[in-house]
Amino acid sequence: MDYLWSPWRYSYVSQVGKSDQCVFCELPKGDPAGDRESLILFRGRWNFILLNKFPYTVGHALIVPYEHLADFPRLDAERLQEMMKLAQAYQTALEAVYHPGGYNWGMNLGQAAGAGVRDHLHLHILARWVGSDNFMAVIGETRLLPEDLRSTYDKLAARFRP
Numbered sequence: 056m057d058y059l060w061s062p063w064r065y066s067y068v069s070q071v072g073k074s075d076q077c078v079f080c081e082l083p084k085g086d087p088a089g090d091r092e093s094l095i096l097f098r099g100r101w102n103f104i105l106l107n108k109f110p111y112t113v114g115h116a117l118i119v120p121y122e123h124l125a126d127f128p129r130l131d132a133e134r135l136q137e138m139m140k141l142a143q144a145y146q147t148a149l150e151a152v153y154h155p156g157g158y159n160w161g162m163n164l165g166q167a168a169g170a171g172v173r174d175h176l177h178l179h180i181l182a183r184w185v186g187s188d189n190f191m192a193v194i195g196e197t198r199l200l201p202e203d204l205r206s207t208y209d210k211l212a213a214r215f216r217p
Contacts, residue, residue, distance in 0.1 A: 077123055077172070077174060077175050078172060078175075079105075079119045079123070079172060079175040079177060080121075080123050080175065082095060082103075082105065083095065083098065083103050083121060090212075091205070091208055091209075091212070093105075094106040094107075094108060094204065094208055096116065096145075096208065096211055096212050096215055097141065097144075097212075097215040099137050099141055100137060101120060101121060101122070101133060101134040101137045101138070102118055102119060102120050102121065102134060102137050102138050102141055103118075103119055103121065104116055104117070104118055104119075104141055104144075104145055104215070105117045105118075105119055105177075106204060106207060106208055106211070107179070108204070110181075110204070110207075111181055112181050112182055112183065112184075113153065113182065113202050113207055114149050114152070114153055114155075114181070114182045114207055114211060115179065115180070115181045115182075116145055116179075116180050116211075117177040117178065117179055117180075118138050118141050118142050118145065118177065118178040118180065119175070119177040119178075120134050120138065120175075120176065120177075122134065123174065123175050124175065124176055125164070125165075125173065125174045125175065125176055126176075127162065127164055127176055130176070138178060142160060142178060142180055144215070145180055145211075146158055146180060147214075148211050148214035148215070149180070149182045149211070151214060152210045152211060152214065153182055155182035155183055155184050156183060156184050156185045157182075157183040157184075157185075158180065158181065158182060158183060159179070159180070159181040159183060160178060160179065160180050160181075161178070161179050162176060162177070162178055162179065163179075164176060
């Protein structure tokens with residue numbers, strides 16, 4: 056058996072289920088001056104864009120409503136419209152910075168669907184490149200990220216500044 060060292064992952068797995076607080080409710084309560092540390096790329100009126108702390112690919116982000124809501128059909132029209140506009144803006148930023156060959160957009164709603172944060176809905180947006188994952192993700196159960204999160208944040212956050 057091969058072992059791959061990923062010490063950054065421990066901070067996540069050691070805390071799963073230990074807090075009564077919702078990470079998506081708590082993160083945006085912080086001072087916007089700390090958005091780089093919390094990985095919040097943009098704050099809209101109803102939703103915010105957050106880089107995934109444990110990304111599948113470079114630039115993997117989440118569009119998250121501020122409202123703590125698990126049931127997608129209960130998302131009102133204003134929040135849904137802004138979520139989609141932010142998703143478009145984020146995909147445009149990914150295109151400008153990374154020039155991917157495709158994108159995945161998706162939601163995992165509920166534990167059975169694989170939601171890591173199952174009580175607060177969020178939309179994943181991932182850039183994809185032909186051959187970028189090859190066999191590593193499927194056979195090796197390993198993700199390859201050629202760039203650290205702070206570099207990704209700096210490149211993409213610049214696309215959302217006035």
